[in-house]
Amino acid sequence: MVSRVLVLGGRGRIGRGVVTDLLAHSQAEITITGRTNQAAGDLKDYPTERVQFQTLDLAEQQRVTAAIATHDLVVHCAGPFRYRDASVLKACIEHGTHYIDVSDDRNFTRTALSCRAEAQAAGITAVINTGVFPGISNSMARLGIEQLEVPEEVHLSYAVAGSGGAGEAVMQTTFLTLQHPFKVWLQGQWQEVKPYTGREVVEFPEPFGRTGVYWFDMPESFTLAENFPVQTVTVKFGTVPDLYNHLTWLVANWFPGAVIRHPTAIHLLSQVSRMMTAVSDRFSGTGVAMQAEVKGQKDGKPAHYRATFTHSDAATATGLGAGSIAQFILSGDLNQPGVWTVEQAFPTHLFQQAMQIRQITIQQEWR
Template sequence: MDSYCTLAFNHSVGIKITQRGWRENRRVLMRASDVGHRVLILGGTGRVGQSICRELQRRSRDESVDLEICIAGRNEQVGEEIVRESPSLQFKKVDYRDKDALVAAMKGVSLVVHSAGPFQQRQTAEVLEAAIGAGVNYQDVCDDVDHMEMSRSLHDDAVESNITAAICTGIYPGISNLMAAKAIRDLDAAPEQVTFDYFTAGTGGAGPTILSTTFLLCGEDVRTYVDGKPSIKKPASGVRRVDFGEQVGHKNVFLLNLPEVLSIAEVYKVPNISARFGTAPDIWNVLTRFMACAVPKKILTNQALIAKFSEFIGPLVRAVDAIVGGTTAMRVEAVGSDGSSRSLLYGHEELSECVGIAAAAFTWHLLMSKNLPKGVLYPEELLSDPDEFEAVLESGVRTAFDWKTFTEKSL
C-alpha cells in the first residue's frame, strides 16, 4: 500500500492524500541540498512555459529554495512584459534553432526545460544536442513519437556527457506514464493491456499549439501494439466512448500516434497498448477525422502550413474555448492476465495550467534529487525509487479536481 495515501480496495475509490504523507514526500525531494539552482525555460513566453515558471516560483517560495529562473523565447515583447510583472525572473531572446545562441544561454545553468512546441515534424533534437554538448541536464514536454525517438538515439551521448535528459514530461505524456506505471505495478498478475484515453475541451487554454499538434497528428499513422507486435492504424480511427468521471462525463475518443504507447511497450513489455484522444464540442472531432481521411498527408505534415491554418481559424477557436472551457481529463487502465484491472482517473480545469504543474513536478525532481540516472530517459524510467515516484506523481496532480483509482478483481 502506498505510504502517502489511503486506498480502500473496492470497485471505485478515491485517493486521499494525508498531510503527513505530503510532508514525508516533500522531504524526499528536499534531501539533495540547499544550494541555489538556475533553470532555463525555453518557450518560457508561451502558455505552458509560463505555467511551469509560476509553479516553480511557488515551490521555491513555499519550500525556501534558492531558485533562479530565466525564461527564453523569440517574443522579446512578451518576455519583457513577464519580467516587469515578476522582477525576480530573467529573460533571454533565444531561437532554439540557433545552436550558438542555445549553447550561450546554457552557460551556468543547472537544467534546461524545453517547452517550445509543437514538437511534430522537427528534423533534429537540437536543444538536447546543445544540452549534451554543454553538459547540462535536460527536460522536455515532447508529445511526438519521432522527436522522442530522435532523443532516445542520443542516449549514449548523454551518458558520456554525464547528464540526465528526461523526455516527454508533461501531462500526457508525462504524468500519464506514471499513472500507467502505477496501475501496472498494482496489478496482481502480469500486465496484458494498457489503454490511454484523453479528453480536452476546446484547446484546453493552450491556443494554437495544441491545435497545430492535433492537425499534424492527423498526418501520422498510429502505432499501437496487439499481442506483443506493432500494429499500424489509421489516424483518428477506432472511435470509442469513455467514462471520464461524473464532472466530465462520457466522451468520444479516437486513436492518435502518441509516445507513451512506445515507452510503456519498451519498459514494461505490455503486449496490447493504445492511446486515444477526443475534444469538445464534437464538431472538432468530426473535423479532425475528416482531415485525417480527406486531406493529403503532404499538407498535414507541413508544419508551416498547419501553423498558418491554426492561426487563421484562431478567432473561431477562441470563441469556442470561451464557451466550452479548457477541462482536461485522463483515464489510464491496465488489465492483468488474470482479468483484473486497475484504472486511474484525472481531471483538471485547464490543460495549459496542468501541463505546467505536471512538468514542474519533474523539474523539481531533476533539481533536487542526488541520484539521477544518466542518459535519455522516459518518465517511467526516471523514477526508480518508489518514494520519489510517489512524490513526483503527488506534486504533478496537486491541483486536479478529480483523482481516483478504480479496481476490479478477477472472478
C-alpha cells in the same frame, strides 16, 4: 547553492505553467527566454529577485549553447517538437546541464533517446515527454502496472476541452499528424492504424462526461510497449464538445491527402479551428481529463485497474507535470544519468509525492 533553470519557450502557456510550478516548489533562479525584447514585459507577474528574461532565438545556436552553459537545468518548452531536432539536448550533454522537455512527437522522442549513451557519459539526467500526456499519463500507467503480477494491456484515453490552450502552431501540427498512419502494439505485434479512427466512448469525470476518443499518434504508444511486458497499448484522444471530434474525423478520413499536406490548407484549417475554439472555450473551458486502464493478473486472478486525472487547465497541467520532474532533479532525488522517458526515470513514490504536494488527486479503482 541556488540552482539556475533556463526555460526555453517560457513565455508560452505551457512555459508559464512550468515557471509558476518551479517558483512554488523550488528555490531556483529562473531565466525565461523569448525571441523579442517586448517579451520582457511578461515578467511583471513574477518575483524579480528570482526570474529574469533573456532574448534568445533557438535558431541562434551559439547563443543558445552559451545560455545553456550557465544553467544547471534546461526545460525545453519551445515546440511544436515535430519541427525540433535534438540540438538543445546535445548542447546540454556537452556542457553537463540537466535537461527535460515537454515533447510529444514520435520522431523527436526516438532522436532524443538515441543520445542516452552520451548523456550517461556526461553524467546528466535528461527526461523527455514530461508534460501531462505524455508525462503524468505515463506515470499513471506505471502506477497500475506495478500493482499487477502480470500486466497484459494498457489503455490510455485523453480528452481536452476546446483548444486546451493550444495555439495555432500546435493545431497545424495536429492536422499534419492526421495524414500519417502509425504503428501501435496490439496483441503482441506491431500493427498500423490510421489517426482519428477506432472511436470509443469513455466516461470521464465531470464536467467531461461521455466523450469520444480516437487513435492518435503519441510517443507513449510505443515507449510503454517497449518499457513494460504488456501485449497491448492503446492511446486515444478526443475533444469536448464532440462536434470537434466529428469535424476532425472528416478531415482525417475524407479530405484528400494532397489538400491536407498543402501549407495553405493547413494554415486555413488551423485558423478556422482557432476561431471556433476561441468561442467555445468560453463555455467548455480548456481543461484536460485522462484515464489509464491496466488489465492483467493479480493474486492469480484477472484484474482491471483504472486511474483518472482531471485538471481545469491543460496548459497548467502540462506545466506541473514538467515542474514535478524538474523539482526532483534540482533536489537531487532524481539522479539517473542518461536520456529517459517519464515511465523509465520517474519512480512511483516520487510521482505520488509530487501529486500530493500539488494537491492533485489521482482517482484509483479496481473493476
